[in-house]
Amino acid sequence: MKRFLGRKLFLSILGISLLGSAHAQEAKDTLALTLDKALQVAMDENPTIKVSNKEIELKKVANKEAWQTLLPQVDINGQLNHTIKAAEMNLGGQSFKMGKDNSNTVNAALAVSLPLFAPAVYKTMSLTQTDIELAVEKSRASKLDLVNQVTKAYYQLLLTQDSYLVLKESYQVAEENYKVVCAKYSQGTVSEFDKISAEVQMRSIKPNLISAENAVTLAQLQLKVLMGITSDVTLKINDELMRYESGVFANQLTEDLEGLKNNSTIKQLELNQTLLNKNLGIAKMGFLPTLSMSLNYQFQSLYNSNLNLFNYSWGNSSAMVFNLSIPLYKAKNFTKVKSTRIQMTQLELTKIDTERKLNMQATAYRNNMAKSSEQVVSNRETVMQAKKAVQIAGKRYDVGKGTVLELNSSQVSLTQAQLTYNQSIYDYLVAKADLDQLFGKE
Numbered sequence: 001m002k003r004f005l006g007r008k009l010f011l012s013i014l015g016i017s018l019l020g021s022a023h024a025q026e027a028k029d030t031l032a033l034t035l036d037k038a039l040q041v042a043m044d045e046n047p048t049i050k051v052s053n054k055e056i057e058l059k060k061v062a063n064k065e066a067w068q069t070l071l072p073q074v075d076i077n078g079q080l081n082h083t084i085k086a087a088e089m090n091l092g093g094q095s096f097k098m099g100k101d102n103s104n105t106v107n108a109a110l111a112v113s114l115p116l117f118a119p120a121v122y123k124t125m126s127l128t129q130t131d132i133e134l135a136v137e138k139s140r141a142s143k144l145d146l147v148n149q150v151t152k153a154y155y156q157l158l159l160t161q162d163s164y165l166v167l168k169e170s171y172q173v174a175e176e177n178y179k180v181v182c183a184k185y186s187q188g189t190v191s192e193f194d195k196i197s198a199e200v201q202m203r204s205i206k207p208n209l210i211s212a213e214n215a216v217t218l219a220q221l222q223l224k225v226l227m228g229i230t231s232d233v234t235l236k237i238n239d240e241l242m243r244y245e246s247g248v249f250a251n252q253l254t255e256d257l258e259g260l261k262n263n264s265t266i267k268q269l270e271l272n273q274t275l276l277n278k279n280l281g282i283a284k285m286g287f288l289p290t291l292s293m294s295l296n297y298q299f300q301s302l303y304n305s306n307l308n309l310f311n312y313s314w315g316n317s318s319a320m321v322f323n324l325s326i327p328l329y330k331a332k333n334f335t336k337v338k339s340t341r342i343q344m345t346q347l348e349l350t351k352i353d354t355e356r357k358l359n360m361q362a363t364a365y366r367n368n369m370a371k372s373s374e375q376v377v378s379n380r381e382t383v384m385q386a387k388k389a390v391q392i393a394g395k396r397y398d399v400g401k402g403t404v405l406e407l408n409s410s411q412v413s414l415t416q417a418q419l420t421y422n423q424s425i426y427d428y429l430v431a432k433a434d435l436d437q438l439f440g441k442e
Contacts (some may be wrong), residue, residue, distance in 0.1 A: 030234045035154050038227055042150045045228030049146060052139035059135040063128040069121050072114045081105040083303075100303040106312065109298040116322075117291040123282040130278060134271040140442075141264035148437040150226045152430050157219040158241050159426045163419055164212040170415040171209050174202040177411075181404060194404040201408040205415075241425045245380075248373050248428050260358055262440030269351045276347060280340045286333040289326040296321070358438060365435040372428035379421035386414035 031041075043049055086099030099105075115121065181198040184190040220235050260266050296319045301312035327333070393410040396402030 029232060030236055031229070032236045032238070033154075034237075034239065035151065038150055038154050038223065039147055041229065042146055042227045043143065046146055046226065047228060048142055049139075052135075052142040056132065056135045056139055059128070059132045063125075063132055066121070066125045066128045069124075070115060070118070072112055075111045075113075077107075077109045077111065079107040081107075103303040103305055104307060105303065106301045106309065107298065108300075109296060111294065111296050113292060113294040115290070115292045117289070119285040119288045119290070120282055123278060123285055127275065127278040127282065130271060130274050134268065134275065137264060137267050137271060140440075141268065144264055144437050144440060144442065146226070147442070148433055150223070151433045153219070153223040153226050155241070155426055155429045155433070157216070157223055157235075157237065158239055159422055160212065160215040160219045161237065162241050162422045164209070164216050166415060166418045166422070167205060167209045167212050170411060171202065171205045173411060174198070174205055174408075177404075177407060178202045190404070197404045197408060201411070241422050241429075244425055244429055245376060248376050248425065260355060260362075260439070263358060263438060264440055265354060265358065266351070267440075269347065269354060273344065273347055273351070276340060276344045280337065280344070283333060283336040283340055286330065286336070287327060289324060291325075292323045294321045294323065295319075362435060362438055365431045365438065368431040369428055369435070372424050372431060375424035376421070376428065379417060379424050382417040383414070383421050386410070386417040390414050 031037075081104070083099050083101065083103050083105065085101050086097050086103075089096045089098055178195075178198040178201070181190055181195050185192065185195040221231060223235065224231055224233065298317050299314050300317070301309075301314050304312050389410045390407075393402055393407045397404065397407045
């Protein structure tokens, strides 16, 4: 009896554990999502951001390599030379052996070299620092681009979800109307034409409803890819485009005074100009002298007949050498200075052209936002009027003064008005997201 109770208790505990694990797994695979949450996940999981961060680390390593050039370089060299037959020299009828046959000569040296004056290295150190700043700006550009893509993908998902709900509601209303008409047709109060019209209206919405459902699935997959999460995670979004309507009019009251000051493309062009200026300085450093010092300490043992290094007779020598190099003429230096100046002129012209194009894009985005905000107001009124028209048409049809065509037409107008209303809010939000990216807003 006790064994039976113990087994029953064990199975109960096991069942509760498995049930809790199942609920935990279900909660884990469902992600409650907002726009801020989507952006946060994308910043943590998207591979593009990770690659750009690694690029910054790579530039920092290159910066260390630049200043490490000024550190002393220490080398230890060893050489064992076994002479099989020494060379013989004949001078004035007398022969001299240039060594000893079947002997070993060993050399061991310690060499230390240090640059004392290297102007090109000093300029390169400042160059790599600017290179790090450029890598950081490119990383910021990747983040801004990802924010723009995730934001628009999130709004796209909201648009598809809202469109699906509008069409679903329209289909349900058409289905209810069809049931009512069928009931009246069976009683002989309406004609067969009304019944057919109601059925056609209901069936004509079904393909659009299926397409909207597929659009929701594709929008979810696109957002998952940008966020860097797997497709088996279920996204749960309790949001709708209508909630962003107040922001449409609030944003009209604010004006960006900084303009393109924080635009990533302009910043990268400015950093590239700085790099070219420093490259020009490095090219000019090629006309300056360089000074380096080297210290050599050497052990040497000659003409040994065996390989027992500990029994050799060793001698040592040391030397300190200063090496001064003064460039008198090197045509490559002049060519490099000239080509760098041409590149600087090209980059300046590119920057002017880019600023003009970006200002044109900013104007286009602002115009789209203004047009969309006007459409939001107009479409909202249209939706309200369309709802009233549906109510009036329904009452007219109920009392026998209206036709089913009027009822269907009013319902189609309402559906179209709701879809257009959601589209106008979406258009505004997308233009606002593009404008924010253009102005470099994080």
